[in-house]
Amino acid sequence: MFHVRASRDARPVSIADRYPFADFTFRSTNDNSVPHTHIAILGTGFSGLGMAIQLKKHGYNDFMIIERAGDIGGTWRDNTYPGCACDIPSLLYSFSFAPNPNWTRLYPQQKEIQNYLRRCARRFGILPHIRWQSELVEAVWNEDEQRWHITTTQEHFTADFFICGNGPLNEPSLPAIVGIEQFEGTIFHSSQWRHDYDLTGKRVAVIGTGASAIQFVPQIQPKVAHMTVFQRTPPWIVPRMDHPFSERQKRLFRLLPVAQRLARARIYLRNELTALGLVYRPEVMKRGMGFAQEHLARQVPDPVLRAKLTPHYAMGCKRILVSDDFYPALGKPNVELVTESIREIRAHSVVTADGREHEVDTIICGTGFHVTDAPFPQHVRGLHQQTLAEKWNASPTAYLGTTIADFPNFFLLIGPYTGLGHNSMIYMIESQINYILDCLRKMERHHAQSIEVLPEAQAAFDNEMQRRMQGTAWTSGCASWYLTSSGRNTTIWPGFTFEFRYRTRRFDWKHYSHAAHPSAVPSPSS
Ligand SMILES: Cc1cc2nc3c(=O)[nH]c(=O)nc-3n(C[C@H](O)[C@H](O)[C@H](O)COP(=O)(O)OP(=O)(O)OC[C@H]3O[C@@H](n4cnc5c(N)ncnc54)[C@H](O)[C@@H]3O)c2cc1C
Numbered sequence: 305m306f307h308v309r310a311s312r313d314a315r316p317v318s319i320a321d322r323y324p325f326a327d328f329t330f331r332s333t334n335d336n337s338v339p340h341t342h343i344a345i346l347g348t349g350f351s352g353l354g355m356a357i358q359l360k361k362h363g364y365n366d367f368m369i370i371e372r373a374g375d376i377g378g379t380w381r382d383n384t385y386p387g388c389a390c391d392i393p394s395l396l397y398s399f400s401f402a403p404n405p406n407w408t409r410l411y412p413q414q415k416e417i418q419n420y421l422r423r424c425a426r427r428f429g430i431l432p433h434i435r436w437q438s439e440l441v442e443a444v445w446n447e448d449e450q451r452w453h454i455t456t457t458q459e460h461f462t463a464d465f466f467i468c469g470n471g472p473l474n475e476p477s478l479p480a481i482v483g484i485e486q487f488e489g490t491i492f493h494s495s496q497w498r499h500d501y502d503l504t505g506k507r508v509a510v511i512g513t514g515a516s517a518i519q520f521v522p523q524i525q526p527k528v529a530h531m532t533v534f535q536r537t538p539p540w541i542v543p544r545m546d547h548p549f550s551e552r553q554k555r556l557f558r559l560l561p562v563a564q565r566l567a568r569a570r571i572y573l574r575n576e577l578t579a580l581g582l583v584y585r586p587e588v589m590k591r592g593m594g595f596a597q598e599h600l601a602r603q604v605p606d607p608v609l610r611a612k613l614t615p616h617y618a619m620g621c622k623r624i625l626v627s628d629d630f631y632p633a634l635g636k637p638n639v640e641l642v643t644e645s646i647r648e649i650r651a652h653s654v655v656t657a658d659g660r661e662h663e664v665d666t667i668i669c670g671t672g673f674h675v676t677d678a679p680f681p682q683h684v685r686g687l688h689q690q691t692l693a694e695k696w697n698a699s700p701t702a703y704l705g706t707t708i709a710d711f712p713n714f715f716l717l718i719g720p721y722t723g724l725g726h727n728s729m730i731y732m733i734e735s736q737i738n739y740i741l742d743c744l745r746k747m748e749r750h751h752a753q754s755i756e757v758l759p760e761a762q763a764a765f766d767n768e769m770q771r772r773m774q775g776t777a778w779t780s781g782c783a784s785w786y787l788t789s790s791g792r793n794t795t796i797w798p799g800f801t802f803e804f805r806y807r808t809r810r811f812d813w814k815h816y817s818h819a820a821h822p823s824a825v826p827s828p829s830s
Contacts, residue, residue, distance in 0.1 A: 349378020351469025405557030518672030620777030
């Protein structure tokens with residue numbers, strides 16, 4: 305049976321059990337009116353949570369977070385597949401304002417990262433602001449009232465501002481393969497892992513060899529009877545070099561926080577060097593390609609398998625992956641790597657273009673997420689009742705990845721042009737948070753009720769991004785999830801991340817129009 309489980313709330317623990325100290329009642333200022341909040345945030349991943357924490361730290365307490373699931377964590381709540389871990393060291397892949405000296409290893413697993421986020425939510429008093437199991441149905445800007453009308457699966461309320469951290473990798477993408485609906489075995493996506501389904505002794509097909517698949521394939525290989533891994537394009541893979549932190553290192557980080565900050569800065573700068581090759585100096589990537597090829601040669605002695613695993617596109621065009629155990633897993637006797645494309649799926653098999661039928665009990669889709677075609681933009685309406693999806697017309701764009709013309713008082717976290725292939729997304733998220741906070745401060749100072757980015761500023765930014773994208777690794781000719789259906793890369797920030805930090809350090813008022821707050825406008829009689 306073709307069955308994709310709605311796993312977001314699959315854990316049998318109640319919210320009250322998980323967060324016993326929190327008060328989950330929603331504040332309503334007036335029982336007779338639609339509840340109102342100053343700021344609505346969507347999502348409790350790194351983006352939404354980081355925004356909420358910073359609002360609170362800066363004295364904003366009138367905000368509410370809507371979250372469709374029943375727990376904190378976003379990516380780190382949903383992806384529970386075996387081996388799920390970050391691929392940027394957590395010394396860097398964590399909030400700068402909440403260092404954790406107790407990370408157990410360089411690349412912690414999903415559970416440890418989710419627990420870190422849960423602790424942050426508790427420590428900064430965010431839990432009472434969250435509306436759980438509240439999926440966004442529609443957010444509509446009301447120009448007369450100068451506020452957002454937000455409808456979720458739980459309620460209707462209004463907000464002066466709407467800040468969205470809905471996540472770039474939050475909507476699982478299933479492959480559009482002929483016959484997939486007819487499959488009679490068990491089929492699921494890596495981000496909706498079936499922990500209730502025992503893979504022991506099963507014949508398993510894995511579709512995809514991206515960031516998730518290379519993490520779970522080595523974990524399940526020892527228990528399955530046979531695994532067929534279907535690969536479209538081989539990824540570039542470099543050594544992971546993961547290691548646990550010793551008690552001495554953790555003690556040092558606890559006693560001397562500056563040591564942890566230095567370690568964090570070192571990782572940041574080392575990763576940032578990759579941008580040099582991705583954007584400006586392709587010869588740097590050639591060195592990286594040589595390094596990755598040596599890794600492949602060391603780990604895969606079989607020349608036929610090695611040839612199948614050798615990428616034939618510029619390194620960095622697709623996400624560079626880190627793994628020490630994926631290649632060895634593919635060399636095991638119960639694993640076959642198939643590079644023929646899939647033609648169709650039948651009741652009990654996967655058929656490839658060469659007509660070969662691979663009989664399987666289970667299909668695991670490591671096929672990534674809807675990125676440039678996620679459904680979220682259909683649910684947000686700005687000026688003239690236009691949805692964000694209509695506005696974008698399949699080509700997402702946003703000024704500094706954050707604000708959009710015709711969508712007043714609306715902000716995206718990890719919007720278009722903020723994705724990275726080489727460094728921590730949290731650095732980008734924190735840059736955007738800072739920009740939004742400065743916007744709120746400036747609006748208060750200028751007595752503005754709403755702001756909206758000027759269309760010409762947005763168009764100039766978009767043109768600049770597209771111009772700078774030319775000649776980079778990302779536009780060197782591979783197919784990747786960074787691209788829209790028309791081949792535009794609207795996902796990646798085409799530069800150093802510190803440039804993004806610099807450009808978002810202050811809210812640039814001159815690129816915005818604003819409507820004054822009624823209290824700031826002299827009345828005709830005065
Ligand atoms: C397996 C995996 C590993 C990754 N590893 C790394 C890494 O090592 N380094 C790195 O930099 N990045 C990594 N990423 C990218 C990662 O997505 C970001 O780093 C970051 O976690 C995104 O946080 P977010 O809060 O923006 O989105 P998410 O974590 O996706 O959170 C979005 C939240 O919004 C909620 N939501 C979405 N839509 C709605 C709606 N309509 N109504 C209500 N609620 C909604 C979701 O339920 C979710 O809780 C990884 C991604 C994946 C999938």
